[in-house]
Amino acid sequence: MHARNPKYSPDVLYCHYPFLVINNIRNIQAHDLNFLELQGCLRVPTRDLLYELVQQYFLHVHPILPLMNEGDFWDLYFHSTDGPPTKPISLLVFQAMLFAACNFLSASTVHSLGFPSIRVMRASYYRHAKLLYDLGSESSPLGTAQASLLLSFACLSASRKPNISWLSIAIENAKIAEAHLYASIPTTCITPEERNMLKRVWWCCIIRDRSTGLLMRRPIQITKLHFNFDSHSLCATDLAEEFERSRVYDSATKRGLADVLAQWMKLNITLTDILTLAFPLNEGQAVSHDKTLSNTSQLWECKSALDRWYKSVGPRLPFPFTTPNTHPSIRRETDTDKYHSSIILYTSLMLMYYHTSRIVLSHYEVLHVDMLQRHSHVSAALCQNLSTIVKSRQELEDAALCMTQCHKELVSRGLDRWLPVSAIGCTALPLILHILDTNLALRADHVPTNNDILPGEKQDQLNVLAQVMKTYRSQYDGVDWVTDIVRHIVNLARLDEPSLRTQGTGIHWTDILVFQPSSYLRLALVLDLSLRKGRLAEDGDFPASLRGLFAAELCPLKGLLEANRTNSIEQARNNYILSPRTLDPSVLLFNDEGNQPKRQCHDPGTQDSTLEGLEEQIYLHLAGGMANQDMSFSHDSSIFDA
Incomplete structure (x- = not known):
């Protein structure tokens, strides 16, 4: 672990926040749970610092990777009733969110969190999320897919080894959750909100697949053999429920960002054939x-x-x-x-x-x-x-x-x-x-x-x-x-x-x-x-x-x-x-x-x-x-x- 400022503790146990949960906590061995606590994996920043982190997430990560409904998230975050929320957020997903957003923090906030630099902080949050995944804290394949997509931002590592395993894990778990079948699941089996979530996660898999393909010059994993891209892609309408509920953008900006994302999705579809041709799986043939x-x-x-x-x-x-x-x-x-x-x-x-x-x-x-x-x-x-x-x-x-x-x-x-x-x-x-x-x-x-x-x-x-x-x-x-x-x-x-x-x-x-x-x-x-x-x-x-x-x-x-x-x-x-x-x-x-x-x-x-x-x-x-x-x-x- 990286050394941190010992003068005060800028974090608290996750259970301090009612909107956070470890879905598989009952199946985690006691010594593994103690290890997670010792490594800081069960702790999250205090409310004032956490709010800035979450704001940065929805300012700079969510516009290009809309994994969840922003309005629903804020409803959970500011949950004020006596009872616990009905659909809390997985701690694994939340720690992955902090990892994806932390590099956008100001230098003063980084130091307030007890880290000497952005890169040290980013490495620490990555380790927290990775250990939660490794020790089986999440039982939901959809939650695992969401967290893995966020951790795929670690595709370039200091070890120089291309880190594409998170994207593969995300795609595999998204398929287990039947996210790729979002359009064909009967309406009697799924609510509109659940269908919207499946669609978001699957198309976010495609977004990261194309981004990683371009960045790492690698073959893509979701091709026309795996999915019918003529199916309706993620569009501005799918994000409309957020427009009036954001706490970081006004409604006009949210609409503009949704329109940019819709055009981006069309580019990602076009990239399917381009990357398949330029970086084929059988390149040595x-x-x-x-x-x-x-x-x-x-x-x-x-x-x-x-x-x-x-x-x-x-x-x-x-x-x-x-x-x-x-x-x-x-x-x-x-x-x-x-x-x-x-x-x-x-x-x-x-x-x-x-x-x-x-x-x-x-x-x-x-x-x-x-x-x-x-x-x-x-x-x-x-x-x-x-x-x-x-x-x-x-x-x-x-x-x-x-x-x-x-x-x-x-x-x-x-x-x-x-x-x-x-x-x-x-x-x-x-x-x-x-x-x-x-x-x-x-x-x-x-x-x-x-x-x-x-x-x-x-x-x-x-x-x-x-x-x-x-x-x-x-x-x-x-x-x-x-x-x-x-x-x-x-x-x-x-x-x-x-x-x-x-x-x-x-x-x-x-x-x-x-x-x-x-x-x-x-x-x-x-x-x-x-x-x-x-x-x-x-x-x-x-x-x-x-x-x-x-x-x-x-x-x-x-x-x-x-x-x-x-x-x-x-x-x-x-x-x-x-x-x-x-x-x-x-x-x-x-x-x-x-x-x-x-x-x-x-x-x-x-x-x-x-x-x-x-x-x-x-x-x-x-x-x-x-x-x-x-x-x-x-x-x-x-x-x-x-």
């Missing part, structure tokens, strides 16, 4: 040509569904962050000041999930092109593959920029403090790309074009993402592990070499994707695989086509950067002609002996106007930075500091 073509069809269906979701929800957003690539129907100016800060916060988080989904699909598509290329012997496929690379570059650049804008909006309003742990998975990759970009910064005498981001803006964007990571770090265990992954990826790129740092490069991180897609994918997938496996990714973890890159004393990017620095525009045209047998010029353009540019001649028979147009885009994009002079940026080492 060999891929046949027919399967590859089938995946191509699924990919386009996923992209179309995601695009339809955004176009449908975009006009309703308080601030649809846009870039030049954003669909015209979404571009508009809005007054965000008229929206409650919580609406801004959770809309931003929803958009961060959306843009992360775009990145996941783009990465899958680029990797898929490499797999398809290995099965294809038709040189005409080059045109389509080049087109895919160019479009993926645009999609990734736009998604990363929009993601940064979401973070910037939250930081400017001081709302990053309230982001849940799952948001870390939305921040890590943009941070990596911005660190790489500042190390590939524009040279001093380069005159930026309309499409360029000024060096100062690059640093500002990096600072925003670094600030958010520092905020996470003060609250959540496991963030140190994510930071280690970020540092490892930046070190792999070896852009800190003096010869590169002093001369500058004049290119953007997207140029790595265009000219060395394998190198880009290898760097990007380090994050995915490391999060999934709980250790830094090893060479054997990667697809066969990406193995061997960035090995000891080998830096694939060095040749690209040096060629970019020394070649003229015409030389670039000659040297960067792509072979129809590969998408990665790094394989063809440099001899092993001297790492010098090697000229490749493309078969004239495969040249057509479309291919020439695509090559022109790539040539001009890379060559545009060749007249630039040196301007080096170093990433801020404080990003990795406490």
Whole structure:
């Protein structure tokens, strides 16, 4: 146990509150019950401190995970009649609520509770709830599911091991409680309130399944094989009973939050196919040509569904962050000041999930092109593959920029403090790309074009993402592990070499994707695989086509950067002609002996106007930075500091 301030006791036995109960207390052995008391598991904060904790729960956890009716909870909490409440709250569920909410407390309240820091307090509350679960304090499968869903916020642990067992426990117990059958249970067997509770718990399982899938880059557990997603999802109507009964939000804000959640549920349904495709259960299985073509069809269906979701929800957003690539129907100016800060916060988080989904699909598509290329012997496929690379570059650049804008909006309003742990998975990759970009910064005498981001803006964007990571770090265990992954990826790129740092490069991180897609994918997938496996990714973890890159004393990017620095525009045209047998010029353009540019001649028979147009885009994009002079940026080492 963690040491606490001994001057006074900020907590009392749970039985002091009539709304709390241990449902299975009669079946707990006496020595186990004494152990729970000794470990502090049977104690909860005193009334004034407890009220702040519960407020934080309904302010910052309940809007994205509405496990219970808020109005019913407050009725129990302020129960004033002589008799005990008819439906008290399980102590296991309540301790899990305290765990999920405690990181949102003020520093003064943390110290009043006897803890030196938020992370120490969070670890203590987690241990209390876990011991209650381990020793069988809860007999209700529905209560166990609720508690486990809240404990699933511990999916990132200080031990670096992915902690997904709570989500599995939640789903299993929700099924035992028949929560997944909420729509088909006869009305004679269940009250409307009970049906509403089952529906909430089941869809909260889906919410956490999708969030964990995106954060940990893992296969989802509730797929179309397990549930009919055409069934009515959780919507604003299901939460309407709370609108006039909240003690933390006014009714208008509650309605707005319910509407955001309803749109989020539609996104979660869309994510079902996306995450099933991108992170399959049988990821190690060999891929046949027919399967590859089938995946191509699924990919386009996923992209179309995601695009339809955004176009449908975009006009309703308080601030649809846009870039030049954003669909015209979404571009508009809005007054965000008229929206409650919580609406801004959770809309931003929803958009961060959306843009992360775009990145996941783009990465899958680029990797898929490499797999398809290995099965294809038709040189005409080059045109389509080049087109895919160019479009993926645009999609990734736009998604990363929009993601940064979401973070910037939250930081400017001081709302990053309230982001849940799952948001870390939305921040890590943009941070990596911005660190790489500042190390590939524009040279001093380069005159930026309309499409360029000024060096100062690059640093500002990096600072925003670094600030958010520092905020996470003060609250959540496991963030140190994510930071280690970020540092490892930046070190792999070896852009800190003096010869590169002093001369500058004049290119953007997207140029790595265009000219060395394998190198880009290898760097990007380090994050995915490391999060999934709980250790830094090893060479054997990667697809066969990406193995061997960035090995000891080998830096694939060095040749690209040096060629970019020394070649003229015409030389670039000659040297960067792509072979129809590969998408990665790094394989063809440099001899092993001297790492010098090697000229490749493309078969004239495969040249057509479309291919020439695509090559022109790539040539001009890379060559545009060749007249630039040196301007080096170093990433801020404080990003990795406490």
